[in-house]
Amino acid sequence: MREPDFNDLAAxxxxxxxxxxHAHRTVNEIRxxxxxxxxxxLEEGVSRRKARLRAAHELGRIDDLVAEMSARRELxxxxxxxxxxxxxxxxxxxxxVLPVAPVFAGIANAPLLARWGASLLAAGLFTAALLLVLxxxxxxx
Amino acid sequence: xxxxxxxxxxxxxxxxxLRLLDNREMYxxxxxxxxxxxxxxxxxxxxxxxxxxxxxxxxxxxLQARRKPVGxxxxxxxxxxxxxxGRLRDLQDDWRRIQSGIETALESPxxx
Numbered sequence: 512m513r514e515p516d517f518n519d520l521a522a523x524x525x526x527x528x529x530x531x532x533h534a535h536r537t538v539n540e541i542r543x544x545x546x547x548x549x550x551x552x553l554e555e556g557v558s559r560r561k562a563r564l565r566a567a568h569e570l571g572r573i574d575d576l577v578a579e580m581s582a583r584r585e586l587x588x589x590x591x592x593x594x595x596x597x598x599x600x601x602x603x604x605x606x607x608v609l610p611v612a613p614v615f616a617g618i619a620n621a622p623l624l625a626r627w628g629a630s631l632l633a634a635g636l637f638t639a640a641l642l643l644v645l646x647x648x649x650x651x652x
Numbered sequence: 653x654x655x656x657x658x659x660x661x662x663x664x665x666x667x668x669x670l671r672l673l674d675n676r677e678m679y680x681x682x683x684x685x686x687x688x689x690x691x692x693x694x695x696x697x698x699x700x701x702x703x704x705x706x707x708x709x710x711x712x713x714x715l716q717a718r719r720k721p722v723g724x725x726x727x728x729x730x731x732x733x734x735x736x737x738g739r740l741r742d743l744q745d746d747w748r749r750i751q752s753g754i755e756t757a758l759e760s761p762x763x764x
Contacts, residue, residue, distance in 0.1 A: 571698015
């Protein structure tokens with residue numbers, strides 16, 4: 512009997528449509544539960560290897576857990592609960608968001624945009640000053 | 653992982669979890685130990701199976717969960733909501749009705 516693969520459990524839960532919040536919390540809880548079972552077995556004087564085997568046995572089959580989670584519609588993401596609606600709503604939402612996406616991108620990258628604007632202004636002023644000096648030197652040179 | 657859960661156990665973990673959480677808040681491992689203790693180990697669950705039930709009960713408003721740091725780990729403690737108490741009462745009534753029906757059937761097999 513193998514030690515449970517918690518990364519695989521997380522991937523399987525997410526693939527079956529379980530909301531990330533529930534999937535990640537379940538994996539953390541199962542991992543803690545497994546550690547508690549191992550600790551309890553070790554306290555009884557069992558070897559670490561046997562303690563892990565016993566803990567895996569007590570925890571139950573990972574397939575059962577995935578099946579039990581998948582059977583609960585309320586734990587799934589909105590798109591998995593209403594797939595037909597999602598097919599319609601997601602593309603429409605994308606189209607609606609597209610025109611305002613640059614605004615959101617600008618807000619999200621405001622410091623970068625401010626630095627870029629300041630650099631552009633400084634470069635413009637510097638170029639204008641050079642041109643002015645050139646013009647004056649031509650006029651009075 | 654080896655233990656599995658027979659299909660006739662459907663609904664039993666929910667009832668037991670609500671009943672135990674009616675007394676005080678608990679986390680998953682603690683709940684499983686309490687189920688074993690309360691049922692005299694008559695009910696043997698694959699222990700991982702309680703988490704889908706807990707999450708489902710939380711999602712439907714019967715339980716609330718809160719994270720609490722204990723001994724270097726962050727435990728998720730579950731407690732019963734007002735709605736959960738109502739759900740517990742309903743489940744207990746259903747269970748007693750079914751239990752009574754089955755007992756009647758077992759005592760008079762000729763009429764079952």
